[in-house]
Amino acid sequence: MSWINVCNEANLPLGTGIAAWVAGNPVAIFNLGRDGLYAIDNIDPATGVGLLARGLICEMEGELCVASPLYKQHYRLTTGVCIEDNTLIASPFDIKTEQGQVLVLAKA
Amino acid sequence: MAVSKPKLMVVGNGMVGHHFIEQVCSLGLNKIFDVHVFGEEPRPAYDRVQLSKYFETGSADPLMLTSAQDYQDWGISLHLNTQITAIDTANKTLTSAKGQSYVYEQLVLATGSFPFVPPINGNERDQCLVYRTIEDLQAIQAAAANSKVGVVVGGGLLGLEAANAMKQLGVKTHVVEFAPQLMPVQLNDKAGELLCSKIEELGVSVHTSKATTAIIDGEAALHRMTFNDESFLETDMIVFSAGIRPQDQLARVSNISIGERGGIEIDNWCLTSAPDVYAIGECALWEQKIFGLVAPGYQMARVAASHIASSVSDTKAQTFTGADMSTKLKLLGVDVAAIGASRGFDNAQFVELSDNQAGIYKKLWLDESGTLLKGAVLIGDNSDYSRLLDLYLSQDEIAGSAVELLLAGAEDEADLKDTSIVCSCHQVTKGDIVDAVKAGSHKMAEIKSCTRAASGCGGCAPVVQKIIDQTLQAEGVDFNAGICAHFEHDRQALYHLCQVEGINDFDSLMRQHGKPSASGHTYGCDICKPAAASIFASLQNQYVLNQDSGHVQLQDTNDAYLGNIQKDGTYSIVPRVAGGEITPAKLIAMGQIAQDYDLYTKITGGQRIDMFGATLSQLPEIWKKLIDAGFETGHAYGKSLRTVKSCVGSTWCRYGVQDAVGFAIDLENRYKGLRSPHKLKFAVSGCTRECAEAQSKDIGVIATDKGWNLYVAGNGGMRPRHGDLFATDLSSEALYQYIDRILMFYVKTADKLQRTSTWMDSLEGGLAYLKSVVIDDALGINSTLEQQMDLIAATYQCEWKTSLEQPAFLARFNEFVNPSDAPVADANAYQRVREQRFPNIKDAGAGTIAIKDITEQQTTKDEVLA
Numbered sequence: 024m025s026w027i028n029v030c031n032e033a034n035l036p037l038g039t040g041i042a043a044w045v046a047g048n049p050v051a052i053f054n055l056g057r058d059g060l061y062a063i064d065n066i067d068p069a070t071g072v073g074l075l076a077r078g079l080i081c082e083m084e085g086e087l088c089v090a091s092p093l094y095k096q097h098y099r100l101t102t103g104v105c106i107e108d109n110t111l112i113a114s115p116f117d118i119k120t121e122q123g124q125v126l127v128l129a130k131a
Numbered sequence: 132m133a134v135s136k137p138k139l140m141v142v143g144n145g146m147v148g149h150h151f152i153e154q155v156c157s158l159g160l161n162k163i164f165d166v167h168v169f170g171e172e173p174r175p176a177y178d179r180v181q182l183s184k185y186f187e188t189g190s191a192d193p194l195m196l197t198s199a200q201d202y203q204d205w206g207i208s209l210h211l212n213t214q215i216t217a218i219d220t221a222n223k224t225l226t227s228a229k230g231q232s233y234v235y236e237q238l239v240l241a242t243g244s245f246p247f248v249p250p251i252n253g254n255e256r257d258q259c260l261v262y263r264t265i266e267d268l269q270a271i272q273a274a275a276a277n278s279k280v281g282v283v284v285g286g287g288l289l290g291l292e293a294a295n296a297m298k299q300l301g302v303k304t305h306v307v308e309f310a311p312q313l314m315p316v317q318l319n320d321k322a323g324e325l326l327c328s329k330i331e332e333l334g335v336s337v338h339t340s341k342a343t344t345a346i347i348d349g350e351a352a353l354h355r356m357t358f359n360d361e362s363f364l365e366t367d368m369i370v371f372s373a374g375i376r377p378q379d380q381l382a383r384v385s386n387i388s389i390g391e392r393g394g395i396e397i398d399n400w401c402l403t404s405a406p407d408v409y410a411i412g413e414c415a416l417w418e419q420k421i422f423g424l425v426a427p428g429y430q431m432a433r434v435a436a437s438h439i440a441s442s443v444s445d446t447k448a449q450t451f452t453g454a455d456m457s458t459k460l461k462l463l464g465v466d467v468a469a470i471g472a473s474r475g476f477d478n479a480q481f482v483e484l485s486d487n488q489a490g491i492y493k494k495l496w497l498d499e500s501g502t503l504l505k506g507a508v509l510i511g512d513n514s515d516y517s518r519l520l521d522l523y524l525s526q527d528e529i530a531g532s533a534v535e536l537l538l539a540g541a542e543d544e545a546d547l548k549d550t551s552i553v554c555s556c557h558q559v560t561k562g563d564i565v566d567a568v569k570a571g572s573h574k575m576a577e578i579k580s581c582t583r584a585a586s587g588c589g590g591c592a593p594v595v596q597k598i599i600d601q602t603l604q605a606e607g608v609d610f611n612a613g614i615c616a617h618f619e620h621d622r623q624a625l626y627h628l629c630q631v632e633g634i635n636d637f638d639s640l641m642r643q644h645g646k647p648s649a650s651g652h653t654y655g656c657d658i659c660k661p662a663a664a665s666i667f668a669s670l671q672n673q674y675v676l677n678q679d680s681g682h683v684q685l686q687d688t689n690d691a692y693l694g695n696i697q698k699d700g701t702y703s704i705v706p707r708v709a710g711g712e713i714t715p716a717k718l719i720a721m722g723q724i725a726q727d728y729d730l731y732t733k734i735t736g737g738q739r740i741d742m743f744g745a746t747l748s749q750l751p752e753i754w755k756k757l758i759d760a761g762f763e764t765g766h767a768y769g770k771s772l773r774t775v776k777s778c779v780g781s782t783w784c785r786y787g788v789q790d791a792v793g794f795a796i797d798l799e800n801r802y803k804g805l806r807s808p809h810k811l812k813f814a815v816s817g818c819t820r821e822c823a824e825a826q827s828k829d830i831g832v833i834a835t836d837k838g839w840n841l842y843v844a845g846n847g848g849m850r851p852r853h854g855d856l857f858a859t860d861l862s863s864e865a866l867y868q869y870i871d872r873i874l875m876f877y878v879k880t881a882d883k884l885q886r887t888s889t890w891m892d893s894l895e896g897g898l899a900y901l902k903s904v905v906i907d908d909a910l911g912i913n914s915t916l917e918q919q920m921d922l923i924a925a926t927y928q929c930e931w932k933t934s935l936e937q938p939a940f941l942a943r944f945n946e947f948v949n950p951s952d953a954p955v956a957d958a959n960a961y962q963r964v965r966e967q968r969f970p971n972i973k974d975a976g977a978g979t980i981a982i983k984d985i986t987e988q989q990t991t992k993d994e995v996l997a
Contacts, residue, residue, distance in 0.1 A: 035948065039683070041943075042948070044954070047954045058652070072698070072700040076946075077696075077747070079660060080654055081654060081657050082652050083616075083656060087652075087654065090657040097657075
């Protein structure tokens with residue numbers, strides 16, 4: 024496992040998501056400014072389509088989520104677990120910034 | 132050997148006959164009996180009460196109460212075009228005109244009535260017609276097409292309905308009444324006079340105290356009607372509507388007892404003199420009375436069904452004990468109501484209100500002591516009807532002075548006792564509605580389906596809505612429930628707040644009026660953010676992806692990337708093709724682009740071309756090429772105006788009377804870009820053949836030889852709805868004015884994701900209310916609505932053009948922040964079928980995934996995605 028440098032911090036749009044390739048896997052990165060950076064699998068577990076980065080950021084009962092653009096299931100940004108169906112999980116990735124670079128921890 | 136079921140035969144498939152069948156099915160009798168229904172007409176039961184609606188739509192469809200399919204589903208044999216000519220009551224058989232014979236165990240006669248044609252010499256001449264069936268209406272329509280002047284003989288309830296129909300057909304209409312006043316059965320002289328003057332104001336000439344002596348050849352018109360006072364009237368067509376007579380011929384020839392003046396005699400169980408033969412509705416005579424209204428007929432249907440049920444099960448039969456003949460209706464647009472002894476009686480006390488200014492007349496008849504209501508007549512304003520009817524039926528003592536009853540407003544309309552009948556068509560009490568609301572049916576549509584209230588003539592709908600609201604309030608249910616967990620307001624309230632306080636960003640809206648989370652976040656959710664985005668756009672019409680006000684982060688799936696997302700995460704692209712008109716050069720340009728990017732192409736239902744399969748990062752380059760070729764965005768991704776469909780119109784079509792395409796293009800260009808609670812579809816037809824299917828659109832325009840007819844709130848899709856005829860023969864200027872107002876009023880008052888069709892159904896007062904707002908400016912807001920629409924039109928921008936001009940906005944179309952790290956693309960992602968490219972996803976799709984109803988509206992999957 025290793026930290027992959029995906030981009031310059033300035034390239035992350037604020038308040039919304041963008042996808043990144045991390046060791047061949049698509050990851051959805053959400054830049055919520057003061058509320059931090061989040062990363063989960065970009066593949067929507069309900070459909071197998073890579074588009075969670077394009078979802079709307081929501082707050083459901085105090086938890087930050089992204090709503091899948093296709094059928095609007097909500098995935099928690101912290102754990103990736105779907106609010107409507109906890110068997111659906113967009114697995115989370117560790118993410119950090121170092122010296123202005125955005126690093127995501129690749130999975131084996 | 133299978134035991135065959137006993138046979139239940141019903142002769143007549145009018146409103147009452149059909150209601151009887153509904154009772155049979157709800158009691159499960161269709162499982163016990165082999166049920167056969169015989170109707171003389173070519174179609175199953177339709178709504179005769181609202182017959183003149185046929186001319187509004189030119190179709191029988193909106194009048195239909197049922198279908199042959201319904202009967203099939205219920206396991207009932209429906210024999211249409213079948214006249215029964217004889218009953219052998221001894222051997223219990225029926226014979227049809229075609230010579231077929233049927234055995235019965237139980238028989239119900241629901242043969243209704245026929246129009247009375249006075250015995251006048253010449254009444255059989257051409258274009259001398261009656262008003263009862265759809266075929267009669269078709270004959271009236273055909274006659275009207277070559278008539279300038281028409282006469283209705285009969286100034287009663289039905290006569291005035293017929294006059295309304297004739298007037299709608301553009302014929303100069305006269306009403307000839309034998310009595311000295313209109314509606315002599317229900318109204319006193321003063322009420323008759325006011326009704327007469329109101330109807331004459333509408334351009335209908337009324338002639339009272341006239342007995343027609345003969346109909347002969349006319350000089351200036353087809354007929355001349357001569358009267359007993361030596362005067363005459365020339366006319367091209369005549370409709371007799373001078374009352375009805377019970378259709379008792381079948382019973383008569385079968386030796387079933389008939390009253391002296393007609394009508395099949397029945398007892399309290401609706402049984403006739405023949406064993407196991409019932410009669411219900413207008414053909415039946417109960418205690419020497421014929422009941423010529425639908426509600427008593429329905430009561431008889433219930434009684435007969437319950438009596439048959441009691442013979443095969445352990446249930447108790449109801450009895451018929453007479454019916455109230457009070458009635459409330461709109462005649463030629465004039466409110467008329469009559470309750471009880473509406474013409475007064477000897478020694479009656481009365482209070483009377485006559486307001487010539489407002490055109491209102493009300494008179495209440497009281498008993499000798501002045502404390503009990505015995506009758507009432509209302510002209511021009513019948514909003515008190517429910518309350519007065521309740522007081523009349525209950526015979527409660529009038530609290531306070533009777534004159535106060537005349538002045539109390541409609542606010543108290545729903546202030547009834549639980550036992551009060553609210554819907555007289557289906558005998559639904561206030562208590563029934565309250566119980567249904569408490570059991571969880573909070574919406575009008577649910578109440579209609581579970582109690583049937585307001586599903587008959589519909590006259591009680593406003594009262595039913597009030598009862599729903601009152602009950603919810605009393606139950607502590609917040610019936611103006613907020614749109615989501617973050618707001619306690621509905622969309623209308625949020626719109627108002629944003630407008631009045633000038634709020635144009637989500638953070639302010641949330642902090643000032645919403646519920647930020649404990650941690651102070653104002654992220655909102657996928658319900659409130661797109662709703663707010665739509666409101667901001669309707670009010671300010673800024674670029675929807677703007678960063679300054681943060682609107683970009685509020686946009687739902689499709690608006691967020693100005694494309695329509697598809698199941699594989701790619702987008703489809705729909706440029707605007709206003710009115711469906713496109714040049715060959717543009718077609719070629721579009722085809723070239725689609726070929727270059729290997730896009731799947733399909734013609735849409737809205738006369739445009741949809742190109743599928745563009746990736747997020749391809750969208751800007753494809754749009755650059757489209758815009759260079761002269762296209763602009765089609766807003767297919769927005770809750771906004773989609774298309775204005777058109778037929779060919781008068782420029783090429785040999786039938787067209789107006790330039791439908793040209794007008795559709797103008798309309799599309801005025802309203803394109805308007806963000807609204809849901810998508811909007813228009814259509815323009817160049818003649819009455821209606822090839823553009825305008826009546827199924829939110830805004831439908833149909834050309835006439837004098838201008839344009841405007842239809843509103845039509846819908847196709849899952850719940851089709853014919854548009855309501857809003858106004859006729861409008862000039863182009865008036866049409867724009869009305870559409871401006873209607874659309875902005877919809878934008879202002881509709882719920883989120885509410886199409887115009889459900890909006891119209893939910894508007895208290897419905898079409899009449901919308902007309903009063905838009906045509907009469909009842910709310911005094913029309914100039915504001917027009918200014919707002921002018922602002923929207925003036926600030927229109929093609930969102931793709933704006934995007935392409937500002938590279939900062941284009942950054943969001945980079946799907947990956949590090950595209951160079953992409954692995955090799957999956958070669959199996961697509962397949963080719965019929966020479967085009969399709970995604971290769973097998974299991975993904977709505978068919979295999981449980982979709983949460985995120986809208987809580989009757990929104991189809993397609994609408995969520997569209």
